[in-house]
Amino acid sequence: MSTVYLDHAATTPMADVAVEAMTAQLRAVGNASSLHASGRRARRVVEESRESIAQALGCRPGEVIFTSGGTEADNLALKGLYWSRRAEDSGRHRILSTAVEHHAVLDPLHWLGEHEGATIAEVPVDASGRLDGDALRTLLAEEPASVGLVTAMWANNEVGTTQPLPDVVAAAEEHGVPVHTDAVQAVGSLPVDFAAAGVDTLALSSHKLGGPLGVGALLARRELLLTPLVHGGGQERDVRSGTLDVPAIAGFAAAVEEAVKHQAEEAERLRGLRRRLVDGVRREVPDAVLNGPPAEDEEGLPGIAHFSFPGCEGDSLLMLLDANGVECSTGSACAAGVPQPSHVLLAMGRDEEGARSSLRFSLGHPSTAADVDALVAALGPCVERARAARA
Template sequence: MNESRETVYLDHAATTPMYDEVVAAMTRQLTRTGNPSSLHSSGRTARRAVEESRERVADSLNARPGEVVFTSGATESDNLAIKGIYWSRRREEPRRRRILSTAVEHPAVLDTLRWLAVQEGAEVELLPVNRHGELDPDVLRASIERDPGSVALVSVMWANHEVGTLQPIRQAVELAHAYGVPVHTDAVQAVGQVPVDFAASGVDALTCTAHKLGGPAGVGALVVRRTVGVTPLLHGGGQERVLRSGTVGTALIVGFAAAIGIAVKRQHSDAIRLSALRDDLVQQVRQTVAGVRVSGHESRLDRRLPNNANLQFPGCEGDSLVMLLDARGIEASTGSACSVGVAQPSHVLLAMGFAEAEARSSLRLTLGHTSTQADVDAFVRAIGPVVERARASGLPALRRLRSAGLADSSVSGRLPGAPTALSARPRSPRPD
């Protein structure tokens, strides 16, 4: 890579640059000594910084400070919520073995569910979604009503990490709570992009993380109501309501609080700016490249994140597009997970009913607080030649696959209306 070139960054859903104010706040804290669990003056000063940050995070999400449990990030928060609530519910009522979720969840949720199914005998039902990646509340209702007393937990993401679809969270909560079932939501992609109100949503547990908000990696939170039983994953010093033992990272938490405060304050204005940039990007790409398709909601933009564009380029491999764009100084991503060096089609797009070839042709473009019109224009200038080269290089391989009868042989298209079984396919660590 040419280090002197100016990079166009279009992968903000994976991580977004830190705000200058966050770097400054963390730098000040990093020069101070003190363990928040210590009773002396330095410890009390560190504790004050943590608790003030907790209040700021809670205020940004309309939660109570005592409901904010700091963790190392989204993956830990998802694990704590799903395993912790499941274990607690099973201990109270052993027949509550069912966990209801969707087929388009992030691997941090899906792999946690898979572990509980294999190791703990949980009965996991991944509910299907429509062509836009959206859960039908009636499907959730039918699954709950089939045997309400056996349901331990419902986990439905707030916004999808690949196609940006917003899920009907409040309806899911109403349906679950009617039968006394708690609801967890992975809101990692939603916080800072759309209004997220913990209290008003009614969810019992909510996952968020700092590095999607302009904060540091390595810190996040599980916002969980104190009335919800959660069995801890970690044991030790009893920090964070005994739900998350371990020395508290004061500087990381200070950075998290600063970032979420800025992101939530700017959310409305940023959404207007970024949705306009996103719409212009999609329009220009369609004028430049033939056959481009948009994945997810296109006419109902109120049901989609404002910064997300997931595009399919027929005849291309998404990973080839990423590498060719990277060579031109443009950084984007696919919707696929890479396991043991083998590119896999996006499980989200497959669950939405797309064929494997369609799922493999996707490119996810996500904007953020540093994005500009110049970034969009640079991408549009590059995408035509990149697609032409990707299609030319991919055609011989596709012909060989088709002649061998292997192209699209493993995918039947749209998922059936019944809940799907949980597969054991391995996935990569959480990049989104």
């Protein structure tokens, strides 16, 4: 039985160009911080990769800070900005966020609240997961001098909804407040231009767009002050010390360039597959509920379709599909082995039962119509068995 992989939002296979770029560097010796010829060669690879990423994403090369991935990039932006802003003005203790952020954002914010005196205010979202702009402006206007930063993800990793970043930036700019965005799911799937977006920091991750695991970047305006998380050799503008992973960075840059180059046509292809998937699911399971953007939406992530299946436990349905060769994910996180309802769906107004009955199907560059059809063929019987088991 062949396996159909529909979990590309978790990680997607490396693109051929990324594999080639990375493997070309694996046998080469040289620390990019060394001054001898091998070190200079390694440094040249890093800087050329930095320039390639900057050109693809509309920023200056000096604004690309390499990290171990999206989680570190989010932590560096949130903690680094918060600490720097508090050092300038101890009254800036508030951080405005949405309740639908990835845990790479929510958990650092929770930590800052518990250990660093931060006050976290959540901006509500509507039934599709889109933040309320009026509520954001109200929160900013309440005590503008106390706001250290605003964070709003570019596109949601569970349901695919995009946030109105131009409105967020405009509202924050009125009060001189910097904006961070987690764009881990957006880069390569949607047009992303750092300078045009007007945000101050942006997180991205290599393995979400066809690059290797374990590498990512924070785009940060050159004049922005960030307090480092890691101290050591002073690499990456002295805000992210550590020996640079030259092969991974080379693969990362190749993947970004390839994904951005083909973004428009790939998005159109994936939107067609998503419509096919949504139509097939609704045909096989008429009472399935599509969460997030509607099927015809052209602004959300093109490759994500998130459904609730009434009468099912999402984990059980996932395992039944897995046994039938279809791999996807639930819309929930697990803590200590105990399934938790998706915080994203709860913030969108779903009840706990609906949140627990959800699955995310995410498409990627290798996905085909045959993959979608295999899911649709397996889904009906699996839903029947999941409902029977629960009953």
